[in-house]
Amino acid sequence: MFGRNKSDSSQVLSDMKAKHQRYEALVKAFHADIYRYAYWLIKDQSIAEDVVQETFLRAWRSLDALNDEKAAKSWLITILRRENARRFERKQFDTVDIDDVHIQDDTQQADGDLRDRELRRLLGGLSVEYREPLILQLIFGFSGEEIANQLGLNKNTVMTRLFRARNQLKDSLEKQSEQRGRVNG
Numbered sequence: 703m704f705g706r707n708k709s710d711s712s713q714v715l716s717d718m719k720a721k722h723q724r725y726e727a728l729v730k731a732f733h734a735d736i737y738r739y740a741y742w743l744i745k746d747q748s749i750a751e752d753v754v755q756e757t758f759l760r761a762w763r764s765l766d767a768l769n770d771e772k773a774a775k776s777w778l779i780t781i782l783r784r785e786n787a788r789r790f791e792r793k794q795f796d797t798v799d800i801d802d803v804h805i806q807d808d809t810q811q812a813d814g815d816l817r818d819r820e821l822r823r824l825l826g827g828l829s830v831e832y833r834e835p836l837i838l839q840l841i842f843g844f845s846g847e848e849i850a851n852q853l854g855l856n857k858n859t860v861m862t863r864l865f866r867a868r869n870q871l872k873d874s875l876e877k878q879s880e881q882r883g884r885v886n887g
């Protein structure tokens with residue numbers, strides 16, 4: 703009568719079930735990696751969780767646009783990066799006079815934490831053009847070609863940036879060791 707018969711309804715339900723299963727598999731396979739990247743990018747657990755949740759919500763809405771399952775991780779990272787950028791479009795930051803801010807570092811714990819923080823600091827000291835490809839390679843294990851596709855760059859450019867990023871980190875670590883040797887020796 704109104705355009706749908708029993709066969710059409712069962713097909714719609716079957717399609718929805720298939721979409722749901724595909725989405726569940728996507729979340730199960732990539733949630734941990736996507737959260738880890740979001741946390742590295744944002745450095746705040748609750749905001750990272752919110753951005754990941756929005757990322758997967760957008761992924762659900764546009765799941766039909768994902769044609770190649772092999773590209774799912776890159777697709778999710780792109781959604782995450784855009785969702786993170788949207789946070790700053792919406793947000794108006796309060797400004798504070800830097801002379802009025804007193805920061806105390808209470809996070810000095812184990813040597814492992816110190817090394818992790820030092821490595822993060824050194825990574826943070828790299829320019830974005832070197833840092834981002836290196837993080838995509840280290841955290842997600844992307845190949846040079848995958849990073850090139852993700853960032854919209856030539857593969858040779860990505861490989862050069864990875865090489866330079868590693869060399870800059872190596873130089874920084876060597877300088878740091880020399881300085882410690884002089885202070886301790």
